[in-house]
Amino acid sequence: xxxxxxxxxxxxxxxRFVCSVVAFALCVLSVNVNAQSNILYFxxxxxxxxxxxxxxxxxxxxxxxxxxxLIDQTPADIxxxxxxxxxxxxxxxxxxEEVAPLGSLDPVxxxxxxxxxxxxxxxxxxxxxxxxxxTVDRLKAEQGEATIVLISDGLESCGKDPCALTAKLxxxxxxxxxxxxxxxxxxxxxxxxxxxxxxxGGEFFTASNAADLLAALTVxxxxxxxQVKVEVEPAPxxxxxxxxxxxxSIKIKAKGPGTVKLLPDSWVEEPRYWGLSDxxxxxxxYKFARQGVTSQQVPAGTYQLVWRQNEHRAAExxxxxxxxxxxxxxxxxxxxxxxxxxxxxxVETPYWWGLKAADDEPxxxxxxxxxxxxxxxVPAGRYELxxxxxxxxxxxxxxxxxxxxxxxxxxxxxxxxxxxxxxxWVPEIRRRWWQLEDEDGQVALKVSxxxxxxxxxxxxxxxxxxxxxxxxxxxSPLGAxxxxxxxxxxxxxxxxxxxxxxxxxxxxxxxxxxxLKANGDVEFSVQLKKSWGPIPLQPxxxxxxxxxxxxxxxxIIVDAFDLSAGVFVEIEM
Numbered sequence: 150x151x152x153x154x155x156x157x158x159x160x161x162x163x164x165r166f167v168c169s170v171v172a173f174a175l176c177v178l179s180v181n182v183n184a185q186s187n188i189l190y191f192x193x194x195x196x197x198x199x200x201x202x203x204x205x206x207x208x209x210x211x212x213x214x215x216x217x218x219l220i221d222q223t224p225a226d227i228x229x230x231x232x233x234x235x236x237x238x239x240x241x242x243x244x245x246e247e248v249a250p251l252g253s254l255d256p257v258x259x260x261x262x263x264x265x266x267x268x269x270x271x272x273x274x275x276x277x278x279x280x281x282x283x284t285v286d287r288l289k290a291e292q293g294e295a296t297i298v299l300i301s302d303g304l305e306s307c308g309k310d311p312c313a314l315t316a317k318l319x320x321x322x323x324x325x326x327x328x329x330x331x332x333x334x335x336x337x338x339x340x341x342x343x344x345x346x347x348x349x350g351g352e353f354f355t356a357s358n359a360a361d362l363l364a365a366l367t368v369x370x371x372x373x374x375x376q377v378k379v380e381v382e383p384a385p386x387x388x389x390x391x392x393x394x395x396x397x398s399i400k401i402k403a404k405g406p407g408t409v410k411l412l413p414d415s416w417v418e419e420p421r422y423w424g425l426s427d428x429x430x431x432x433x434x435y436k437f438a439r440q441g442v443t444s445q446q447v448p449a450g451t452y453q454l455v456w457r458q459n460e461h462r463a464a465e466x467x468x469x470x471x472x473x474x475x476x477x478x479x480x481x482x483x484x485x486x487x488x489x490x491x492x493x494x495x496v497e498t499p500y501w502w503g504l505k506a507a508d509d510e511p512x513x514x515x516x517x518x519x520x521x522x523x524x525x526x527v528p529a530g531r532y533e534l535x536x537x538x539x540x541x542x543x544x545x546x547x548x549x550x551x552x553x554x555x556x557x558x559x560x561x562x563x564x565x566x567x568x569x570x571x572x573x574w575v576p577e578i579r580r581r582w583w584q585l586e587d588e589d590g591q592v593a594l595k596v597s598x599x600x601x602x603x604x605x606x607x608x609x610x611x612x613x614x615x616x617x618x619x620x621x622x623x624x625s626p627l628g629a630x631x632x633x634x635x636x637x638x639x640x641x642x643x644x645x646x647x648x649x650x651x652x653x654x655x656x657x658x659x660x661x662x663x664x665l666k667a668n669g670d671v672e673f674s675v676q677l678k679k680s681w682g683p684i685p686l687q688p689x690x691x692x693x694x695x696x697x698x699x700x701x702x703x704x705i706i707v708d709a710f711d712l713s714a715g716v717f718v719e720i721e722m
Contacts, residue, residue, distance in 0.1 A: 186293025189229045189373045190251065191216065192280050194301040194332075196235035199271035200541075201302070203333050203358055208302050209271040212332060214461065215362045216300070217263040223370055225254050231266065232287075234280045235273035242276045242307035245283055251291070257433055260465075267461065277301060277345075278309035285318050285325055294324040296373050297349070298366065302332045304341055312344035319348060327351045330365045333358075407449050407474035411442040413484040416524045416558050421460045425452035431467055442484070449476040456484070462520035464503070469528045469555065486555050489524040492563045495603045495637055498522055500540045504532035507550050529555035536563070536605045542597040548607055564635045567594075568603040572643035574683055574717055581618055585611040585630065608634035615642070617677065617684050625675040628687040643715050646691075647683030650722040656681050658701070661694040665709065688714045 193216070199209035216231075223229065230251035238244045248269065249262050277299065288295045305311050315327055327349020331342045334355065343353040354365035409425070424436035425447060433455055435447050454470040457463060472482055490502070503515030504527060515535050519525050534548040553559050569583065584595040585606060594606045613627040632638045646662060656679050663674040664686075677684055693707035712718055 186291065186295055187227050187373065188251065188288065188291055188293070188295035189223070189227050189370060190284060190288060190295055190297050191229070191231045192277075192284055192297065192299045192301075193231055193233040193248075193266075193269070194235065194275065194299075194303070195233045195269045195271045196273055196275040196303065196306070197239070197271055198275075198303050199235075201333070206359075207271070208333060209269070211359045211362065212300060213266050213269060215359055215366065217266050218363060219366045219370060220254065220259050220262055220266075222367070223254050223259075224374060225256075227370075227373060228253050229262070230287075231262070232280055232284050233269055234276050235271065236269045237272060239273050242274055242279070244273045245276055245280050247283075247287065251287070256436065260433060260436070264465070275301065275303055275306040276309075277305045278307065278311040278314050281311055281314055281318070281327070281345075285323050288325060289323065294326060296369065297325050297327050297351075298369050299327065299329045299345065300332060300362075300366075301329070301342065302334065304338055312341075312348050315345050315348035319350065325349065328354070328369050330354045330356055330362065330369075332356050332362060405449075405476045406446040407476055408444050408446050408479040409472060409474060410444040410479050410481050411484055412481050413442050414487075414558065416487065416489070417442075417484050417526060418458065418523060420526075421457050421463075423457070424455040425472060426455045426467060428453050428471065444479070447474055449474050454482060454484075456526045458519070458525060459521065463525070464516065464518045466517055466527060468526065469530075483556070484526060485557065486529050486553065486559075487524050487526045488553060488559050488561060490522055490561055490563050492522070493637070495568075496563060496566070496605065497538070497602065499536055499538045499605075501537050503535050503537075504551075504553075505535055507531040507533055509533075524558055527553055529553050534561065534563075538604060539600075542600055543604065544592065544595045546594050546605055546607070548605070562635060563605060564637075565608050565632060566603045566605050566637045567630065567632050568637055568639050569601050570639050570641045571601060572641075572645075572717065574645070574647065575642055575685060576617070576683065581622075582616050584614050585632075586614060587611060603637055606632055608632050613640060615685055617682075618680070621678045621680055622684065623674070623676045625684065625686060626673060627685060641715075642685045644688055644712060644717070645683050645685040646693075646712065646718045646720065648681045648720050648722055650681060654722070657695055657697050658699045659694075659696040659703075661696075661703075662686060662691050663694065664689045664691050683717070686712060688712050693720065 193212070195209065199212065200207050202208070203211060220229070228251055230247065231249040232245065233248045234245045236244065237246070249265050252258055281299070284297055327346055328351035329342050329346040331339055331353065334342065339355060346353040354368070356362040356365050411423070419441050422436050422438035423442065424433045426433045428451055434452065437445050452472045452474065454468045454472055455465060456468055457465045468486065470482055472480060474480055501518045501520050503518030505513060505515040517527055530553055532551055532553060534551050535545050536548055537543065537545045548563065551561055567585070582595060582597045585593045587593050588610060593611060594604060596604060609632055611630045611632065613630045615625045615627050616622060617625065627642065630638070630640050658678065660677045661674050664672045666672050675684065675686060690709055690711050692705060692709050694703050695706040696703045707720060710718065
């Protein structure tokens with residue numbers, strides 16, 4: 150028994166505090182080990198708050214990488230699964246999904262589980278209570294007492310009580326132990342989350358960074374691993390019967406392996422891993438991680454070459470190469486089909502770019518994607534090139550169809566873009582956007598927070614639409630934009646209207662600028678609410694309506710004025 154007094158630990162201190170300050174080994178000793186099964190099941194928080202950053206990195210990325218790393222370290226005789234919440238819809242307390250069904254962690258399953266983890270996004274709410282209910286219901290049919298781990302960066306946001314539910318489930322006889330890992334919490338949140346683990350017979354861990362999170366998850370994992378280590382007593386030596394020495398000698402010939410030797414072109418960089426998959430199912434049968442492109446022995450058979458350049462910054466690619474391995478022979482496999490983007494200096498590295506099969510349904514995310522710009526190994530084929538500049542500030546852009554020819558490095562030029570240039574009077578307001586609409590009114594590109602950096606966009610004729618603020622203004626059409634192929638087109642925003650007014654004057658409820666046609670009819674109107682502007686407008690003839698109070702009268706304060714290109718007009722109040 151551990152002498153806690155001897156090492157200076159006050160037993161009145163909650164275990165969650167002990168685990169944050171005592172050596173890792175002591176934490177392992179102190180974790181509840183009542184569970185009697187090999188089930189390690191995770192409830193994963195993918196709510197919108199997981200985009201907040203820890204040490205300059207989003208919580209969601211840290212949690213995904215940490216959980217993937219833990220899966221790598223977990224023995225195959227542990228059965229694991231994952232339920233996630235808040236990863237698909239923004240405002241939906243029913244957004245709960247078993248993203249990885251319960252199963253043994255063989256090498257192939259580990260890869261698939263990690264890919265599913267890495268695909269999660271952080272979007273919605275935090276329905277902890279219903280996630281616990283679903284998980285316990287899912288595990289009721291399993292033998293033994295399952296270990297459940299809730300990873301969360303916040304509290305229940307759907308009006309329910311996860312602590313009461315956990316206690317009720319335990320009282321009903323449900324066989325589980327509930328551990329909770331609170332990630333980057335404040336003290337008030339820690340206290341409210343800890344009651345879940347208290348009710349579930351488990352422990353509460355706090356984690357303020359990636360190392361803490363991995364340590365906490367490892368503690369729980371090791372407790373499950375220890376439970377399934379069953380020492381089997383050696384069987385007694387059999388007593389050989391006394392019989393005549395008579396036997397028949399039979400010789401069989403083993404089916405020896407063959408050798409796969411990769412022949413990469415000079416532009417090919419060393420991958421995170423490469424492997425061989427089943428030709429029909431695509432299942433990876435043999436994977437060689439962190440071993441470069443050295444020759445490898447595998448059983449005779451027919452396979453397809455699999456390539457992954459980077460674990461977290463590239464997709465797994467199944468190439469077009471069929472690899473026929475014969476016993477005792479060396480098969481040479483060229484690695485020489487790929488893509489390289491050629492770009493001018495003004496193009497910044499995107500959040501991702503990718504290739505989507507040309508015949509895939511519109512809007513589907515590319516199956517082949519990268520977050521780096523060097524030359525990449527890809528299968529030959531016909532694709533749409535998709536560009537996603539910024540995860541939260543831009544929309545994906547379709548740059549058209551390209552052909553990837555087999556046996557060569559295919560050079561693709563990405564050099565067509567648009568940059569907005571603003572006059573000094575254009576306000577710096579964060580909650581705004583601009584977008585390009587094609588001749589059919591479809592949005593080709595939307596840029597949030599009004600980035601003035603160059604943006605990749607296909608060549609074409611567009612209408613530029615400007616939005617001053619999210620809720621305090623309406624769309625302002627700024628006119629036609631012609632984006633020329635293979636060049637950075639600039640559009641100058643230097644035409645607009647503002648007000649001069651006495652200091653301290655309350656802004657009006659609404660100001661409306663209506664552009665007039667030649668016959669005096671209104672072509673379109675742009676509104677500002679609770680603001681004096683200024684606001685960009687396209688050239689033309691305008692009248693100005695004014696409403697001081699919400700329920701007050703709307704009056705015309707300017708019958709008509711001409712706004713010329715490149716001119717800023719001030720209206721004196």
